[in-house]
Amino acid sequence: MPQQTVAKYNAFPQVQLTDRQWPSRVIDTAPIWMSTDLRDGNQSLFEPMNGEKKMRMFETLCAVGFKEIEVAFPSASQTEFDFVRGLIEGNHIPDDVTIEVLTQAREHLIRRTFESLKGIKRAIVHVYNATSKPFRENVFGMSKPEVVKMAVDAVKLIKTLAEAQPETEFVLEYSPETFTATELDFALEVCNAVTEAWGATPERKVILNLPTTVEVATPNIYADQIEWMHRNLARRDSVLISLHPHNDRGTAVAAAELGLMAGADRVEGCLFGNGERTGNVDLVTLALNMHTQGVDPQLDFSDINAVARTYEHCTQLPIHPRHPYVGDLVFTAFSGSHQDAIKKGFSAQQADGLWSVPYLPIDPADVGRSYDSVIRVNSQSGKGGIAWLMENEHGVVMPRRLQVEFSGVVQQHTDAHGGEVSAEEIWGLFADTYLDAAVPVRYCGHQLFENGAAQGIRLRVDIDGVPQELTGEGNGPINAAVHALQSGGIGIQVRSYEERSMVPVGEDGNARACAFMEVAGSKSDCYGVGIDANIVTASIKALISGANRSRASVQDAVPA
Template sequence: MLSQPASKYQAFAPVQLSQRQWPSRTLDRAPIWMSTDLRDGNQSLFEPMDVARKLQMFKMLCDIGFKEIEVAFPSASQTDFDFVRTLIEDGHIPDDVTIEVLTQSREHLIRRTFESLVGAKRAIVHVYNATAPVFREVVFGMDKAEVVQLATESVRLIKQLASENPATEFVLQYSPEVFTSTEPEFALEICDAVTEAWGATPDNKIILNLPATVEVATPNVYADQIEWMHTHLARRDSIVLSLHPHNDRGTAVAAAELALMAGADRVEGCLFGHGERTGNVDLVTLALNLYTQGVNPGLDFSDINAVARTVEHCTQLPIHPRHPYVGDLVFTAFSGSHQDAIKKGFAAQKERTTWDVPYMPIDPADLGRSYDSVIRVNSQSGKGGVAYLMETSYGIVMPRRLQVEFSAEVQKWTDSHGGEMTAPDLWALFDSTYLQAPQTGVRYVEHHLFEHPAASGKQHVQGIRLGLNVNGQSLLVSGEGNGPIDAAVHALQSIGIQVQVRSFEQRSTNASTESAHAQACAFLELAPAQGGSERYGVGLDNNIVTASIRALISGVNRLGLVPSDEPADMAA
């Protein structure tokens, strides 16, 4: 039980909108993306990235398609300052990419920030100061007028320094820190004052970034706040309205989506949600959510595994295996019912033009993920998952009743061994259960077919001479029937093995692995002639008849049918 009553926490009063518009809107285009991985994300790490890792991350962000990247807080440390200089002096910044740097609203910090940007082609200078009541009153001891004055004086200084450095195109970004806890009227007042001080025009826009520095309310409240600002800001046509949602309540992605519907143009965040406390908004999830709705996000995540491994290397933090879209297990089904539905969905998908597979909102192939890991098998799995892996990994398309039978063998294995079974584990069990069925004394050696012409009014007769090894003794037995399998069944009767064939299927395999190189696969469902439970036998061979005979012997051994003492004249 929680130690404190809920009344300890003050309820957040949302902005009042009488005719909100965002609930009726849908997202039909991607926002402007800005990555904070190298700044906000980096400052949250146990061990901040060194220069080599920062450069690797920066290059990857450019390759993904980010055109705006916040690279450092250059006035905060020499390391950050030097990194900005490295990017500029060593030519790491593509012509179509704009770097962004952060500074507090302090004159000496702003001047130091401009020193770091000398020689840049284009740069966003991001200045901020806190505006919420608890910061004004408790942290800084300033009234509203002093807070506005601090912001506008900083903007005028930035404007002056930008004019003194005409070789660089400067863009101003202003953030009223802790916007979501700031009175809406005061947030509007300070943003309008900053916009005026900068002299924003449609050709010289200002970026107004409205951060959920600490997420304090439900996503719809953030959307209301953004829509209220969107509709009340002066010079709206001269403003790029930006979002910076944090994830304290675990709803940053939802908040960003709703706020984009409410009129925002731009989103700041980190690839996998790194950042202070619970992190910034997760840009991968946000972008791929758009993608699943038919909106091109403008970011390339077609090799998501490479992105994930690079981020893990640079941040030295693992990505959760259930992280949306990229986690190692998000395209993995252990549940038997899920596996069966996915397997059927994949089969039906071949006939569709739009993606519609149960339990899978996105095609893993679009992200460079392999179908090999879509279905995995453990003690909770069913026949669908087993069948899927056997088909995709080894080309074995099992009849439905064989799926049921083999899944029971898999269940016994997982119950006794624990953990999950990989595709090679499944193949080893399938091989030992069917292809190398526990021998009760009968082994296939060879066979030779012969035919008797059909007599008048009678069926064509197929004969077989079957070479076997029975209890260590080589035998040659013969039988006749209406086909090779029927003839082989009669041949086995001569050594006392009485068996019925309940069903027979043969299929070609499309396996490419060494352990399943055969091109023909035969499945025979057998039962003892005197009655009893059925068992499947399976045979693989380049020749379909040989595969069928092997399947017959496999089924005989799995039924545990014991040969009688063979007559001496049958010995080879």
């Protein structure tokens, strides 16, 4: 950056907290969660949600387990007001869920807000005013005492209106907006004045929301600010400290985690980080981070895809494919070394053991994702990913040397065509290479017979398009088939043989035999593969597949 632009900025001053405690603390319990998807998240959309979308989002948030949901800014518009009324009059609010509404610290807006809440059993009224020096001096032209008076007058009015509606339990939430840019001693003064005016007690707590309205410093400084407030607030036992991190510096999740370590009790944010400018803190990431540390987040994201699709429908915003935990590619490995490590990790993972699979901090199954998308293949991929897809999509467990051989086939394809190769395309390559090749030999059928101690075979094949019946004997069906092919001019030597049961994924569960035959080729050994319900037939098909593969390697070795 040019020096003249850098010179416009100063580093944010550190908090003088030499005995800070938060660095040695851990998050061991879930905070109180409050979703602001329907308010902060909604007001930042190109096209705010209509009533149907807001209701769908509200129901999803309830189903996930949010007990506090900020649903509207009812004094801002008739649409917002009507949505609150619709929730109340339609009995859409579960008994264990408290809705929250936002209002500025202005009398007519507060009164309108209370009108929207008539008849509700319990509600949080969230009032705010800006407290930082730039707002005091440049936006509002107010002194510090005037800012304090504005907050206190608003709280007193809320208290009076709440007392006039005794059938409703009202909870006060106050935000010193732009808290992180406000002098700490002044933020403390305003907050203490608010809790005193409300008459906060341990039984009637005030929520003090201390937002990073704009991220202005590193997350450790926010943690210092929260710990300083936590240690210096009057009536701390009558206060719930709430965090509302924005993501201007891209560190909202870290700021929230450090803020909880610093003494906060509650977090406000949106599901996938939607919100003004760069967004609110991403509550899904925050909650699932806790999950991966063995802490129950008390939110249910076991069907993360359903939540994501609802979010995208309601907000008309896409979720980035690399978004933590939910993006389409976050449980995907293209790199060959990554794929190999993941495949081996899954093989070693015990069903009842601690999760320990390389490159995957969470078990995809915990969020309702399936393993079929764990491995994806492109030109950067290796044998591990291909083997994973073959096993999990088609039930074919390849010997290691076949993995190496077939990965070369896939590599040639990706080098030639570019882009990603789907599981079905990989299966097509496998079938073309090993199962469907009929040149020079095409299998037509066989009959086994015994000749004393020897095993005999009559093998019906087409060789270069000519039908033939070949006879051979040996110490078993495979050996007899080798001799039969040799009698027809197809010289072949078997290096190794393996057979495995194969249950194709998604089919009727009837196992088939999969035979792997490693045969001698002119340049190197190569594999043949045969699949059939009968193991002998599968073995003969594998032998013929190997013979065709071997002939192909001979042709490749002949100079042009």
